[in-house]
Amino acid sequence: MESREIISIALSAIRANKLRSALTLLGIVVGVFSIIGVMTAVRVLQNSIESGLSNLGAHTFQIQKMPMMSSRREWLQALKRKDITYEQAQTVAERITLAQYVGIEGWQGGATIQRPTGEKTNPNVSVAGETPEGIPTNNWTIKEGRSITENDLLHSYAVALLASEVEKKLFPRGGAVGSEIKINNRRYTVVGTFEPKGASLGGSSDNFVAIPLTTFLEHFGKQRSLNIMVKAKSAEVYEECLEETRLLLRTLRKVPPGQEDDFYIFSNDSLIETFNEFTFYVKLGVGFISFISLLAAGVGIMNIMLVSVTERTKEIGIRKAVGARRSNILSQFITEAIVLCQMGGLFGIGLGIIGGNLAALAFSIPPVIPIDWALIGFLLCSAIGIVFGVYPAWKAANLDPIDALRYE
Amino acid sequence: MSTIIRLFNITKVYQMGEEEVHALQGVNLEIKKNEYVAIMGPSGSGKSTLMNIIGCLDTPTAGLYELNGTNVSEMNDNQLAKIRNKEIGFVFQTFNLLARSDVLHNVELPLIYGGFSSAERKRLAKEAIERVGLSDRMHHKPNELSGGQRQRVAIARALVTNPSILLADEPTGNLDSRTGEEIMGLFDMLHQQGNTIIVVTHEEEIAAHAHRMVRIRDGKVERDEMVKHRRIAKSIVTS
Ligand SMILES: Nc1ncnc2c1ncn2[C@@H]1O[C@H](COP(=O)(O)OP(=O)(O)OP(=O)(O)O)[C@@H](O)[C@H]1O
Ligand SMILES: [Mg+2]
Secondary structure, eight states: OOHHHHHHHHHHHHHHTHHHHHHHHHHHHHHHHHHHHHHHHHHHHHHHHHHHHHHHOTTEEEEESSOSSOOHHHHHHHHTSOOOOHHHHHHHHHHOSSEEEEEEEEEEEEEOEEOTTSOBOOTTEEEEEEOTTHHHHTTOOEEEEOOOOHHHHHHTOOEEEEOHHHHHHHOTTSOOTTOEEEETTEEEEEEEEEOOOOOOSSSOOSOEEEEEHHHHHHHHOSOSOOEEEEEESSSTTHHHHHHHHHHHHHHHTTOOTTSOOSSEEEOHHHHHHHHHHHHHHHHHHHHHHHHHHHHHHHHHHHHHHHHHHHHTHHHHHHHHHTTOOHHHHHHHHHHHHHHHHHHHHHHHHHHHHHHHHHHHHHTTOOOOOOHHHHHHHHHHHHHHHHHHHHHHHHHHHTSOHHHHHHOO | OOEEEEEEEEEEEEEETTEEEEEEEEEEEEEETTOEEEEEOOTTSSHHHHHHHHTTSSOOSEEEEEETTEEGGGOOHHHHHHHHHHTEEEEOTTOOOOTTSOHHHHHHHHHHHHTOOHHHHHHHHHHHHHHTTOGGGTTOOGGGSOHHHHHHHHHHHHHTTOOSEEEEESTTTTSOHHHHHHHHHHHHHHHHTTOEEEEEOSOHHHHTTSSEEEEEETTEEEEEEEOSSOOOOSSOOOO
16 A cells, blocks of 8 residues: 555544644644744844844953843842953053953943934934943944044044944945034034944844943943953963953952952853753744644544444445455554644644744844754654554554454 | 465454453354355344454454465564455445545545556546445535445446455445445346356345355354355346
């Protein structure tokens, strides 16, 4: 008996009970949807973080007071720490030997940028106070005009560089450089613009302006913790450079030996690691829930298959009477269970990929199709079909032909 | 003519809780190739039980059944399935067609399990359907057919594998006498073409089509005789 024949029999049996099949499928759809949806979303975030990190620049790391991703408790604990001050950061920059650049920056969100002519952004623009080295360590590239200079820093000049989104909003026809703008009602002169970077999670998008750090501290207040960005001289000394910075900062902040750092260091690796740690538990949780729901769905499949076998006892009798072997009946019913599960699986995979990519839409990054997880989901469904289809199929296959024929 | 079916002292006991029902109590029967046998007897005498055993659908409690010289009770499940598929065409009183499948698929069914290719199946099934005069009903479902037409589908299905034995358990029981006569005409024709035919019936007219009449009573062969005035169906089927 050809497998094509078996599959067509299975499909016609499923078609004969459309509503019942659909309801049975639902459990599988939900289970697979949650697996695929979460895995897709996690992968979207992972891609975004990795692309965000690659924007940071090669062998660069960042030090800040607050963690990037953490539990609420860790976050609250970090809040109690001393701020990283401008003086500390400057001392690090002076004493460090293995760094190519040390950038210092501060961030303030929720600013409104305005032109005298009236064009205005939403009050959601971030303002970065940067030292001149902060521009390369952030991997920002100047499109027009100039960067922030030591002179700007020294005299706290009111100059600004616009990221692409702000520039587009305020100067849709160009001509930003040299123009006057107001950041939260304070006047600045635009001296340059940045190339677009593309959005990414955890990093900055293109919705910001950069001003000299000293100007920033005057404008937005000195009571804040700053970020230190260090670009090592080369990849070879990266680890050493990281360790040097850590020790320097510990000394400056008087952290007693044996006590853990009172600041966080992010490197590409550590960020990915933190993210993976975080997503591991998400994956584990979702995996467990999905497993339970698939198990429940499997029991549902088994139940329906048992009902189906009983309902179709006569059919089984007829098939046996005209020469169907046990194995023919067995494969017919197992195939039916598998096909049923696979249909549910395909639906679930489709919905999961769409659902998971809503995250990609939200961060405006390219969508992903997790082929591996789709395959795993598909195989899982098939396995469920086999596991829960075997018993009903076995029952069908072992019916006595004459008893089955007599069944009313 | 060679012996195709040989039954020695066949008994069948049904266990109904405490009670035992002796459906067959030592049946001896020999049937030769191309014989046309009618099995008659009162209701409950064991005719269907006997047919099911001959058709390898059921197994006797005791006794020996030889089919083409092979002991059937020694066969395993797969061998029995093969016998049912290749050697025997069974026509049931209640038709036993797949309700959800059309005529073509119903007739194809034994060929599917016989391992024929799709094209071969279609060809043979169409041929068998033509033989019973239902070519114009190929894609009808059983519930879109009359009783007589359904029985003809069942016969086409029984014939499609070209079996050596055709078994029919009250093939006309559910039909009016005119349609019954049509069906019997079909059997007469098949017999002329060389098939071995065994028909269970309780109607004398139907039995009169056969060469030989076996009367069963209380699970035993009561009488086994040749039919003197054979009746040949007047109308060979035309649809
Ligand atoms: N599955 C069964 N379980 C118990 N007893 C059975 C079973 N099948 C048949 N019998 C009994 O065996 C006896 C013979 O039954 P069988 O069906 O062979 O009779 P029959 O000659 O075909 O009758 P009819 O002409 O009414 O079809 C009956 O007494 C019946 O009650
Ligand atoms: Mg009967």
